[in-house]
Amino acid sequence: MTSKLHTEVLKVDSGSISFNADGTAVDISDPETRANLQKAADILNTTSHAIGFPSETVYGLGGSSLSDESVKSIYAAKNRPADNPLISHVSSINQLQRKLLVPGQKIPDIYEPLIAKFWPGPLTILLPMPADLTSSPISQLVTAGQSTFAVRMPKHPVARALILLADLPLAAPSANASTRPSPTTAAHVFHDLQGKIPLILDGGPCDVGLESTVVDGLSDPPMLLRPGGISLEQIKQAGGPRWSNIVLAKKTAGKLEPVRTPGMKYRHYSPTAKVVLFTNCGDGKQKVGDYIAENNLAGKKIALLRTRNFATAAEISPLITLDSPLGQSGDEIQHNLFSSFRDLDDQNYDFILVEGVDETDEGLAIMNRLSKAASETING
Structure with missing residues (x-):
């Protein structure tokens, strides 16, 4: 039986955080915020525990995308089905290229207009895994063994600063017990995950309140896998001709059907009522x-x-x-x-x-x- 953890809630001030132009450096003017972010980054780098943190969409439960044990901690804390893939979060394009792509791999150019418009922000894209899955640095528990992985760059300063300070892409589903409504405050996370994670960064309520939009530009025509913080109309407008014929994936996958993104298979977002x-x-x-x-x-x-x-x-x-x-x-x-x-x-x-x-x-x-x-x- 797993021993219960002491769950600490630490305040962070997103207004004290700023980044350079390409997101590879961060300045944190508030000493308490810097110390709390560094403590969270140290936990991610020295243990396999997942931690709670705010994003512009909902609160996330983050662990290293590169570590099987960290990803197992996420699934265990949430009681999440293991065939439900996770989204990896990066602080910059540079980090994505250094940490998640194999040598010589490039981001498909179909995503360029969307990345330019919506990153950082609530947009997730699907990228291809290498033919030899074992050559990828990404834990196969993140992708559920599939040939694609999902990634986004969060806009929330706390999320982005945490990922940058740790220099780890974070696999991060919503920080709630599986099937429960997604959390938009630190108190929601504490309610669901107290004793299961060591730390929650409290950055106040989330702005958007719904998870990110997930798109697949690897298929022809491109596909909207999960609607979210960026609308279908915004995708079409920003994406140009190659996104004008984007189609909607079916809302719910079958019981035996593999899914490429969270939210397509299991009952979600449900209160007890x-x-x-x-x-x-x-x-x-x-x-x-x-x-x-x-x-x-x-x-x-x-x-x-x-x-x-x-x-x-x-x-x-x-x-x-x-x-x-x-x-x-x-x-x-x-x-x-x-x-x-x-x-x-x-x-x-x-x-x-x-x-x-x-x-x-x-x-x-x-x-x-x-x-x-x-x-x-x-x-x-």
Whole structure:
């Protein structure tokens, strides 16, 4: 039986961190932030433990992409299925080339316009592994033994500085227990992983609130594997002609089908409460009211998460306990989604009734996450 770890939470100030033009050097003006980042980097370099840290998307659980034992620590802490691949995070193009590519390997030029526009940022690209997988420095536990690996350069100063100081590409899924809503604060990470990891860097709440977008430019036509912080429309606009015919991967892979990116196979993002998703239901009065009556939810704790069209809870049903608007814009909704799930779980809600959004711009990623979190979907 694995002994329980003492989990330390250390504050870091992202405003004290700055980088040179190519991301190969960092300046940290706050001594406490520098000391805490260095402590985290030392843990990554001298042990196989994973640590929690903020990114612009969600909090990540990071360990060396080059070490089997570090990657095993990530899977163990999360209780994550071992055939679910991980994304490697780098601090610069230079680090990507030095640490993850084999000699002579280059980044395919199809990615150049996307890297120029969205790195650092919430965009993950797929790169080819060498024909001889054992010649790659990347742990095959990161790729689940597949012929590609996923990589991105985070924009959050704390994440990028940590990776640079450690000089290690970090395999880093979201820092939550597997299937749970992704964490957007250090407190969420502590709730799920206390005793399983030694350190969480607390950089405040995440900006985006949804994981990165994952694209595959190695296929023809290119493919959107997971919608996220960069929209499909942004990919097409920035990518130019070679990305104009990008296609969507199917939302969920089959049980025996290998997956090239996280989020395609297993149930994700789920709070303990039952999530019911309502799509194309107008103001919600009839469909939500009927659902509550038909399922005899009197006496249950029911939360209504509204977006753009639903009436207030008072107008829909007196049995709704909490009326919680997620926001009007896509940015607001995706920023608030996971944190709302977490807050409602903390308050022991039984049902979370959520108004869906149009699958355009940020809506594609929002609906991807909601459909995976939902136990039931009601269509208008």
